[in-house]
Structures are given as C-alpha cells and as structure tokens.
Amino acid sequence: MSEAGTMADDGAAIGGGRAHSRARRLSIEGLNKWFGSNHVVKDLSISVEPSEFLVLLGPSGCGKTTALRIIAGLEQADSGQVLLGDTDVTNELPKYRDIAMVFQSYALYPHKTVAENIGFPLKVRGLKPDERAEAVRDAAAQVHMEELLERYPRQLSGGQRQRVALARAIVRRPSAFLMDEPLSNLDAKLRGYMRAELKHMQHELGVTTVYVTHDQVEAMTLAHRVAIMDEGALQQIGTPREVYDNPANLFVAGFMGSPPMNFIRGSIENGRFESGGGVGVPLEGEGVGGGTAAVMGFRPEDAEVADPGTGLFDTTVYAAELTGDVTLVTVALGGDTSLAIKMPKEYDVDFDRNVAVRFPLERGFLFDAASGERLSARFAVPPGAA
Amino acid sequence: MAEIPAPTPAPLPARARARGLRRWFEPARIGQMSRGGSIVVYGLLVLWSAFVLFPFYWLAITSLKLPVDVFDGPSFLPWVDFTPNLHAWADLLDFSAKSPLAETLTPYRNSVIIAFCSTALCVLIGAMAAYALARIEYKPRLGNILVFVVLMVVTAVAVGVYGVDLWIAAAVGGALFVLLARSVGRYFKRSVGNADILFWMISQRILPPVVAVVPIYMMFQKVGMLDTHLAIILTYTVVNLPIVVWLMHDFFASIPIDLEESAQLDGASRLMTFFEIVVPLARAGLAATTLLVLILSWNEYLVALFLSTTQAQTLPILVAGMNGGEKGILWWTMAVVIIIMIIPVIAMALLLQRFISKGILLGAVKG
Numbered sequence: 001m002s003e004a005g006t007m008a009d010d011g012a013a014i015g016g017g018r019a020h021s022r023a024r025r026l027s028i029e030g031l032n033k034w035f036g037s038n039h040v041v042k043d044l045s046i047s048v049e050p051s052e053f054l055v056l057l058g059p060s061g062c063g064k065t066t067a068l069r070i071i072a073g074l075e076q077a078d079s080g081q082v083l084l085g086d087t088d089v090t091n092e093l094p095k096y097r098d099i100a101m102v103f104q105s106y107a108l109y110p111h112k113t114v115a116e117n118i119g120f121p122l123k124v125r126g127l128k129p130d131e132r133a134e135a136v137r138d139a140a141a142q143v144h145m146e147e148l149l150e151r152y153p154r155q156l157s158g159g160q161r162q163r164v165a166l167a168r169a170i171v172r173r174p175s176a177f178l179m180d181e182p183l184s185n186l187d188a189k190l191r192g193y194m195r196a197e198l199k200h201m202q203h204e205l206g207v208t209t210v211y212v213t214h215d216q217v218e219a220m221t222l223a224h225r226v227a228i229m230d231e232g233a234l235q236q237i238g239t240p241r242e243v244y245d246n247p248a249n250l251f252v253a254g255f256m257g258s259p260p261m262n263f264i265r266g267s268i269e270n271g272r273f274e275s276g277g278g279v280g281v282p283l284e285g286e287g288v289g290g291g292t293a294a295v296m297g298f299r300p301e302d303a304e305v306a307d308p309g310t311g312l313f314d315t316t317v318y319a320a321e322l323t324g325d326v327t328l329v330t331v332a333l334g335g336d337t338s339l340a341i342k343m344p345k346e347y348d349v350d351f352d353r354n355v356a357v358r359f360p361l362e363r364g365f366l367f368d369a370a371s372g373e374r375l376s377a378r379f380a381v382p383p384g385a386a
Numbered sequence: 387m388a389e390i391p392a393p394t395p396a397p398l399p400a401r402a403r404a405r406g407l408r409r410w411f412e413p414a415r416i417g418q419m420s421r422g423g424s425i426v427v428y429g430l431l432v433l434w435s436a437f438v439l440f441p442f443y444w445l446a447i448t449s450l451k452l453p454v455d456v457f458d459g460p461s462f463l464p465w466v467d468f469t470p471n472l473h474a475w476a477d478l479l480d481f482s483a484k485s486p487l488a489e490t491l492t493p494y495r496n497s498v499i500i501a502f503c504s505t506a507l508c509v510l511i512g513a514m515a516a517y518a519l520a521r522i523e524y525k526p527r528l529g530n531i532l533v534f535v536v537l538m539v540v541t542a543v544a545v546g547v548y549g550v551d552l553w554i555a556a557a558v559g560g561a562l563f564v565l566l567a568r569s570v571g572r573y574f575k576r577s578v579g580n581a582d583i584l585f586w587m588i589s590q591r592i593l594p595p596v597v598a599v600v601p602i603y604m605m606f607q608k609v610g611m612l613d614t615h616l617a618i619i620l621t622y623t624v625v626n627l628p629i630v631v632w633l634m635h636d637f638f639a640s641i642p643i644d645l646e647e648s649a650q651l652d653g654a655s656r657l658m659t660f661f662e663i664v665v666p667l668a669r670a671g672l673a674a675t676t677l678l679v680l681i682l683s684w685n686e687y688l689v690a691l692f693l694s695t696t697q698a699q700t701l702p703i704l705v706a707g708m709n710g711g712e713k714g715i716l717w718w719t720m721a722v723v724i725i726i727m728i729i730p731v732i733a734m735a736l737l738l739q740r741f742i743s744k745g746i747l748l749g750a751v752k753g
Contacts, residue, residue, distance in 0.1 A: 071649075072647075074647050091652075094647075094650045095651070095653040095655065098652065099650075100652075101647075101651045103647070105642065107642070107644035107645050107647070107648035109648075109649075109663055110667065111667060120662075121653055124422060124649075124652055124654045124658065168652070172652075
C-alpha cells in the first residue's frame with residue numbers, strides 16, 4: 001500500500017528533488033466501458049513505459065477521455081485493469097492513486113490564490129505551512145509563476161492559468177501525469193509555446209505522462225509514442241514517425257497529417273488499381289487477384305501538380321491557397337473526391353486549369369475499402385522511374 | 387464542389403428612423419436609456435418605494451408619538467402635525483418590572499436563540515443533503531419504500547391497538563425491513579431517482595402547516611418538551627429543510643464538476659472537498675438561503691404559538707399579544723418593539739449581502 005501516497009512518502013519525495021526515481025510504468029489491460037448500451041471503450045490495452053510521454057489521439061467521442069478518466073479513477077471500468085508500477089489500482093479511490101491530472105478547463109479553485117491552488121495537494125496531505133510554501137515556490141518557479149503567487153485565477157491570463165494547473169500537478173511529484181487536452185483553450189500562438197514548454201518540462205521531470213488530444217500536431221510534436229483511437233478501439237500505437245509513415249489502416253492514415261492523406265476510391269482488377277477519372281496503376285505483391293474494393297492513398301506533400309498528360313491522371317484545379325510556407329492546391333476528381341497537394345510557395349496556378357497529378361508510387365498506400373485495413377499489395381514502380 | 391448560390395437580387399434599404407412620440411422611447415446613444423423609458427421606469431420605482439417604505443415610516447413616527455397624538459386621528463409629519471416624544475423609547479431602557487418593554491427582553495433572547503440556532507442547523511444539514519443529491523446518484527427501489535411504509539403502519543398498529551412495547555415493535559419492524567430489503571428487495575425493478583427525492587422533499591411544504599401543528603404539539607407534549615427552545619428549534623429546522631435543499635441543490639449543481647474531480651485527484655476526501663471547495667464557491671447561494679431561512683424562522687408565528695407559552699415565547703407571539711390589557715393597545719410601545727424586532731434581520735441582511743455577489747466562479751474553468 002505504499003502506492004497510496006502516504007504522507008511520509010510524499011514528504012520525502014518533495015524534499016528529495018528530482019522525481020525520476022518515482023516514474024513508474026502505467027498500464028491498462030483489457031479495459032471496457034459502457035455508458036448504457038454505448039460501448040465507449042473497447043478492450044483497450046496500452047502500456048506506458050516509465051518516463052514515457054504517451055499521447056492518446058482520436059476524434060471527439062472516440063473514448064480517449066473516458067479511458068483517461070478510468071486511469072484517474074474518476075470513472076469505473078466495467079472490466080479490465082489499471083496498473084501503476086506493479087500495483088493494481090483498478091478499484092483504488094482517485095485520492096490514493098498517486099496520479100495528478102491537468103483538466104482541459106484547468107479546474108483552478110477560483111476562491112484560492114495561485115499559491116493556495118498549487119499548495120492544495122500538500123495541504124490535503126497535512127504538510128506544515130512552511131514546508132508547503134517552499135514546495136509551492138519550487139513548483140511555481142518551474143512554470144515561471146513565482147511573481148504571481150498572490151493573484152487569484154480570475155486575474156490571470158489563459159496561459160498563466162495553464163501554468164498554475166501544471167504547477168499544482170507537479171508540486172507533489174506524482175507517479176504519473178494525466179492531461180486532458182490541456183492546450184485546447186489557448187490561442188494558437190500560446191499553444192505552440194506551451195507545447196514546447198510542456199515537452200521540456202516532461203523531459204526535465206521524467207514523469208510517466210498520458211496526454212489526451214484530438215490535435216494531431218500536438219500528438220506528433222509531444223509524443224514519444226502515439227496511440228490512435230477511434231470508436232473506443234485502439235487503431236495503432238507507435239512513434240509519431242511510425243504512425244505517420246506506416247499507417248495501419250484508413251482511419252489512421254486519414255487522421256494524421258494536415259491536410260490529411262488523399263484517398264481515391266476504386267477497385268483492384270486483374271493486378272491493377274482502377275478508379276473513375278482515368279486512374280489505373282499496376283500492383284505487385286499478394287492479393288492483387290481482383291474484385292476487391294480498395295482505396296489508394298498518398299500524402300499531399302508527396303504529390304505534385306504537373307502539366308496535363310504527364311502524371312497519373314488529369315484533372316482541374318478547384319482552388320489554390322498560399323498558406324505561407326506552401327501553396328495548397330485542391331483538385332477535383334470525379335463527383336465527390338477532392339485531393340490536396342502541397343506545392344512550393346512560389347507555385348501559382350489559375351482556377352479551373354487542366355493539370356495532372358503525380359506522386360512517387362513507392363510513397364502510395366493501398367487499403368481495403370471494406371475493412372479499412374492496409375493491404376500488403378503495393379503499387380508496381382516502373383523500372384527506371386525517378 | 388457545390389454551386390455557389392447567386393446573390394439576392396435587390397438589397398433591402400436601411401430601417402427608417404423612428405419619428406414623433408416613438409423617438410422618446412429610443413435611446414439617443416447605444417448603451418443609454420431612452421428619455422421616455424427612464425421617466426416611466428423611475429416614476430414606477432419611486433411610487434413603489436413609497437408604497438413599500440410607508441409602513442416603516444408609520445412605525446417610526448408612531449414610536450415617537452404621545453398617546454394623545456395617536457388617538458387624535460392620523461398625523462403624518464413630526465414637528466408639523468405633532469411634537470415627537472421619546473417616551474416609548476425611554477421605556478426600553480427602564481428595566482424595572484413594571485415597564486411593558488422589560489417584558490420583551492426574554493422573548494427577544496428566545497427569538498435570537500431559536501432563529502439563529504435553527505437556521506445554522508438547517509443550513510448545515512440542508513446544504514449537505516443538497517450536495518449529496520446534486521452529486522451522488524441514488525436509486526432506492528420503489529418496492530423497498532413501500533415495504534418500509536407498510537412495516538411502519540404495522541408497527542404503529544401493533545403498538546397502538548395491541549399494546550406491544552414500542553421498542554420491541556420498532557426493533558422487530560426494523561429487522562424485518564432489513565431482511566426483506568436484502569432478500570425480496572432485489573426483485574423490485576422500479577426505483578426512484580434524485581429528482582424524485584428532491585420533489586418529495588419540497589412536497590413536504592405543500593401541506594398547510596396548520597394541519598401538522600397539532601400532531602407536532604402532541605408529540606412534544608408526550609415527551610415533555612413543550613415550551614422549550616429545543617422543541618421550536620427542531621421544528622423550524624425540519625420545516626425549513628426542504629427550502630434549503632431545494633435552493634442549494636441548484637447552486638451546487640452549477641459548480642463545475644471538474645473542480646471537485648480535481649480536488650479528489652489532489653487527494654481530498656469528500657468532506658474536505660465539500661468544505662474546502664464546494665461551500666466557498668456556493669457561498670452566495672448559502673448566504674441568500676441563510677437569510678431567507680433566518681427571516682422565516684424569525685417571523686414564524688403558528689408553530690411558536692402552539693409550542694411556547696412563557697419560557698420559550700418568541701417576539702411575534704409577544705407583539706400579537708400586545709393588543710389587550712387594561713391600558714388598551716399601546717401602539718407606541720408596539721411600534722418600538724417591532725422596530726427593534728426588525729433590526730437583527732436587517733443587520734444580518736447587510737452582513738450577508740457582501741457574499742451575495744456575482745462572479746465568484748470567474749476564473750474557475752474558462753480559458
């Protein structure tokens with residue numbers, strides 16, 4: 001029961017400086033959760049290594065927040081286990097779990113000053129005021145808030161409130177951090193800055209962290225590993241590079257990247273991928289027999305716009321937008337398919353112009369249209385192609 | 387690739403400016419009141435204030451009148467219609483037994499003790515009940531409630547008709563209830579929720595108090611507690627509990643649950659969360675509710691009339707009883723008593739008003 005965060009334990013850890021030694025493995029096994037007849041978390045198993053920064057990524061309503069709340073103990077799992085280190089905390093009350101959480105809303109106590117907010121976890125544990133003040137100053141210094149300790153939350157900006165919430169989480173050196181979309185209430189510029197700061201702080205403290213977000217940029221930049229969820233189920237888990245370069249299915253491919261991967265629906269016929277609009281590419285590998293509905297995918301940054309007749313297929317320009325670092329060209333293909341292509345920022349093109357689209361075939365992906373799973377078949381790269 | 391809809395043919399002209407009398411009811415600038423509007427609004431406010439404040443004015447001048455000025459027909463302006471005199475107020479400082487105001491001292495003390503104790507008790511218990519109803523989901527089975535009621539009736543019949551010893555009957559009834567609830571109880575499907583419990587509580591106020599007051603009288607008579615502070619305090623507490631629960635439930639429900647979950651993860655127990663986080667955030671509601679319950683207890687007449695005779699008599703009973711006696715009605719004395727009776731409530735209102743401010747939740751959850 002030493003996991004329960006007894007006073008002696010925490011007191012020692014706070015006095016003892018760096019918390020690296022307290023970082024623990026956090027794992028969930030076979031987690032299931034129903035809300036009525038709604039199966040929101042489906043057999044979820046994830047293991048977070050000590051000091052790892054794991055991001056749970058998925059669209060809203062995919063069950064990622066529910067999974068986080070089960071880890072925190074705010075929600076009861078219908079089946080499955082939550083393990084912190086070697087201890088089963090599945091049925092432990094939240095207050096005994098030694099886990100700190102940063103809420104999307106920050107959840108600062110509005111009637112308490114910054115110092116009282118940060119010191120609350122210590123006050124609850126019965127620390128003496130002078131010990132408390134020292135730990136609060138340390139934690140506040142870590143988030144650069146030592147000047148504002150006497151302010152109330154209402155007197156702080158969004159970014160400052162965020163820092164107070166972080167300080168309150170780190171002040172007691174927990175075994176694990178949980179963060180529920182902590183940056184989503186900040187404006188874009190501040191979000192970018194706080195992202196870097198968060199990553200730095202997690203590295204510095206070395207605390208096992210589970211971070212929930214629907215923002216794939218946050219996931220890519222922050223995570224050691226990303227776990228992508230959809231409809232309650234884990235879709236893929238891996239380093240940001242793995243899930244980006246090697247998506248396991250259509251959902252992951254379509255979720256990662258901004259703009260996301262382009263998809264062209266079609267079918268596999270006699271060893272070729274065929275689609276309306278004159279798209280036809282030979283395939284190699286297993287399962288190229290034919291008849292199956294399939295989806296071709298390629299990333300906007302891999303493709304380019306070329307003169308008509310020189311690419312994989314011809315189409316017209318729907319829109320061209322300069323985003324600053326690139327020109328984003330949208331082309332129409334057939335009735336309801338539009339494709340995004342990133343071109344250099346110098347590139348300019350008239351609307352409705354006839355163009356061709358091409359991309360290196362080894363950078364293309366092929367998915368089963370029905371199951372969404374990645375197919376082992378690949379596009380045949382013609383010999384001598386660049 | 388949707389078609390862009392064609393623009394609407396002819397743009398509408400800007401709205402024409404109001405003319406004539408209607409201009410009086412349009413503000414000259416954004417954020418101002420119109421001239422006509424302010425005349426109407428302030429006119430009504432002044433009229434209503436005069437209407438509401440007149441009784442207080444009447445009390446004040448009556449307390450300054452000599453008996454002859456009172457009986458000479460209505461006179462309104464001191465120094466003009468009559469000469470103010472402090473004779474009734476002087477009686478207040480005269481503690482000799484003969485003074486009519488000396489009799490007010492005990493009821494005054496009783497009123498203070500009863501009103502403040504019952505209010506404190508009521509708000510404490512009621513707030514905790516309201517918090518539980520706002521945050522914990524209860525699902526008592528309807529069948530179990532029925533079993534409880536039936537067993538209670540059977541117990542009452544056994545005691546009343548067949549003369550079974552009360553304690554034995556209660557113990558058997560209680561034991562039977564536990565057994566039945568644990569065995570048969572699980573087969574009952576229908577259950578009631580928090581909203582039903584809340585409504586049941588407020589429904590306790592639907593019954594006119596005059597119906598309940600006789601049974602309450604007999605109950606306290608039986609246990610020999612008539613004319614005690616405790617009897618009236620307990621009765622007021624029970625009578626006002628539904629109001630506290632009903633009002634505080636909404637205040638607690640409006641506190642972001644994130645704050646309480648955060649406190650839980652910070653390591654706080656439920657009670658600590660309640661007193662450290664929830665109560666300070668609901669203090670505006672608590673202050674308003676406290677004030678309301680205090681006023682209700684302070685002015686309560688019916689229950690006090692039944693439960694108190696001399697020792698625990700409260701001010702409303704005293705004032706109501708001042709209309710007799712060999713000297714006739716002492717209007718001037720009555721006016722003084724009523725004025726000093728109002729003072730504590732006004733003082734509490736001023737004190738609590740500081741807490742009834744908005745924006746306490748500012749900075750809690752919004753970025």
